[in-house]
Amino acid sequence: AQTVTQSQPEMSVQEAETVTLSCTYDTSESNYYLFWYKQPPSRQMILVIRQEAYKQQNATENRFSVNFQKAAKSFSLKISDSQLGDTAMYFCAFLKTSYDKVIFGPGTSLSVIP
C-alpha cells in the first residue's frame, strides 16, 4: 500500500524568507503523480503544484517549486519570498496512475511571521 509521510507537523518562517516542507512516500510503482495542496484557515483546499513521476524536471509555479528525488522517494516543497497569505496547512499527496484514490499525508502547519 502507498503511504505518504510529512515529518514536520508545524513550521514557521519569517515573511520574505524561504521555507522548505518535506514529504516522503512509499511505493513500488514507477509511474505516478505527486501533489501539494494548501488549506488556509478558510479550510478551502487549493492545489498548489503537481509533479509527474516520469518527468525529471522539477515543477515550478511562481514562488512555489518542488525538489523531486525519485530514487529517494522524496518530494519537498519550497516556498520563496514567503507571504502572510501562505499561512496554511500543506498536504502532500500521491496518486498512482493505475489507481483510483489520491493518498494524502497528515499535513504540515506553516505559519508566516511578519
Next chain:
Amino acid sequence: NAGVTQTPKFRILKIGQSMTLQCAQDMNHNYMYWYRQDPGMGLKLIYYSVGAGITDKGEVPNGYNVSRSTTEDFPLRLELAAPSQTSVYFCASGSGRTKNQPQHFGDGTRLSIL
C-alpha cells in the same frame, strides 16, 4: 463562478439521526469525491464517482452512502449517525485530466455527532 458548493456549513446531529450532505459543482466535471478530515489528519476518501450513475467506495466508506443521478450533484448520506463520524467533510471535483486528481474543493461541512 461558484465551483463546488457544499451545504450545510455546520451541523450538529444526535446519535442515530440521519442526514444528507449536499454537494454540487457547475464545472461539468465527471469526477467527484467525498473526503473526511479528522483533527491533525490528512483527508480520507469516503466515496467517489467517475460519472453520473457510477459510484465506488474509497478508504473509509462504512456508515455512508452516495448517489450520482446527475453530473452536477453528489450527495453524501449518513443513515445512523455515530460519534466516530464527527469530522469535517469535503466534497471535491475533477475533470479527470490527471486521472482522478481532485482539483476543486468545496468549503467543507463541519459535522458534530453528540
